[in-house]
Amino acid sequence: xxxxxxxxxxxxxxxxxxxxxxxxxxxxxxxxxxxxxxxxxxxxxxxxxxxxxxxxxxxxxxxxxxxxxxxxxxxxxxxxxxxxxxxxxxxxxxxxxxxxxxxxxxxxxxxxxxxxxxxxxxxxxxxxxxxxxxxxxxxxxxxxxxxxxxxxxxxxxxxxxxxxxxxxxxxxxxxxxxxxxxxxxxxxxxxxxxxxxxxxxxxxxxxxxxxxxxxxxxxxxxxxxxxxxxxxxxxxxxxx
Numbered sequence: 001x002x003x004x005x006x007x008x009x010x011x012x013x014x015x016x017x018x019x020x021x022x023x024x025x026x027x028x029x030x031x032x033x034x035x036x037x038x039x040x041x042x043x044x045x046x047x048x049x050x051x052x053x054x055x056x057x058x059x060x061x062x063x064x065x066x067x068x069x070x071x072x073x074x075x076x077x078x079x080x081x082x083x084x085x086x087x088x089x090x091x092x093x094x095x096x097x098x099x100x101x102x103x104x105x106x107x108x109x110x111x112x113x114x115x116x117x118x119x120x121x122x123x124x125x126x127x128x129x130x131x132x133x134x135x136x137x138x139x140x141x142x143x144x145x146x147x148x149x150x151x152x153x154x155x156x157x158x159x160x161x162x163x164x165x166x167x168x169x170x171x172x173x174x175x176x177x178x179x180x181x182x183x184x185x186x187x188x189x190x191x192x193x194x195x196x197x198x199x200x201x202x203x204x205x206x207x208x209x210x211x212x213x214x215x216x217x218x219x220x221x222x223x224x225x226x227x228x229x230x231x232x233x234x235x236x237x238x239x240x
Contacts, residue, residue, distance in 0.1 A: 046223050047216070049097055049109070054148035054195035055201070056109055057169050059095065059229075059239065062148045066109075066239065067217060070216035083211040088225060089115070089211050090190050093164025095218040098192070101206045110202050113161050114183075114191030120162050120180040124203070125170060127159075127193065134159040134227040142169050146226075149199065166240055170197040183208065190214065 009196045051064040060066065070076055072087035090112045100106045113131050119130050127134045135157050142154035152173040156163060181204065185191045189208035194200020203209060224234035 028188055037198075048222070049218070051109060054199045056095070056111075057147060057196040058110065058142065059111075059178030059195045060218070060221070061146055061224065061226070061234070062174050063231075064221050064234065065225075065226045066218050067220050067222055068216040069219050073086065073211070073214055073219040076215045082210070086212060090217070091115075093166065096190075096192070097215045097218060099213045099215065100201075101213070102201070102211055107215070108201075109162075110192035110200070111195055112164070112190045113193050114142050114185045114203075114208070116140055116187045118184050118185045118191065119182065120203075125197075127197075131162060134161055136160050136165070139167060149196075154198075164240065166195065168195045168197060188212070188235045192239060 007217050029129060047068050049066050049068050051060045051066065052063060053062055059134055073088050074092060074230055075084045092112055092115060095109065096111050096112060097107060102106050113127065119128075121128050137158050138155040139158055143152065144150040144152070144155055146155065147169075152230065155172060156167050156169055159168050160166075160217045183191065183203070185208050188211055190211050191203045191208050193202045193204070218239045220239055221234050221237045224231035
């Protein structure tokens with residue numbers, strides 16, 4: 001073995017060569033920190049959500065991507081059905097994401113039309129809250145191209161609950177299935193309906209939903225993709 005190979009001065013140089021460059025370590029640290037912050041924000045603050053199905057037409061369409069404010073009512077985390085902590089309750093007219101009480105425990109999007117103490121009932125094709133009909137007036141026919149299941153008898157109506165006004169859709173061939181049903185919303189619960197009254201599995205079927213199952217409030221549409229491509233007219237729309 002040569003004298004050069006035995007030189008102790010080579011050891012520090014070899015150790016330095018084995019260490020990753022300082023800039024690389026710094027980059028890894030920055031990326032890790034950024035990913036951790038992004039995951040934390042998604043878990044507890046806001047989260048994207050894709051609308052599937054027609055249950056919220058015409059407010060939300062199949063293929064809409066929305067931003068959900070998860071911090072609006074409390075703290076929710078992945079894989080847990082109920083909120084870990086709550087500090088406020090949904091208001092009348094809010095469009096919310098929640099976990100259904102049905103057996104499938106599906107995550108669904110609906111509108112709050114009843115809060116604790118409210119009496120919700122159905123007469124004919126009208127929904128009533130505390131004896132007053134939600135419906136204000138008829139707007140016109142539904143827009144067939146925007147419907148997942150086009151129905152020539154579908155009509156758009158304006159409704160009002162609390163201080164919020166919005167549009168719902170409903171066919172003219174009302175079948176009376178929910179007629180004469182009357183529910184008093186219990187404490188700690190909300191009564192929710194889909195804006196497309198003919199194609200929504202909501203509180204009419206499963207009853208009032210515990211407020212602790214509400215995961216957040218839908219704030220805005222950030223992207224909308226239909227069968228014909230991107231619906232540019234819906235991008236960055238707020239959800240009312």
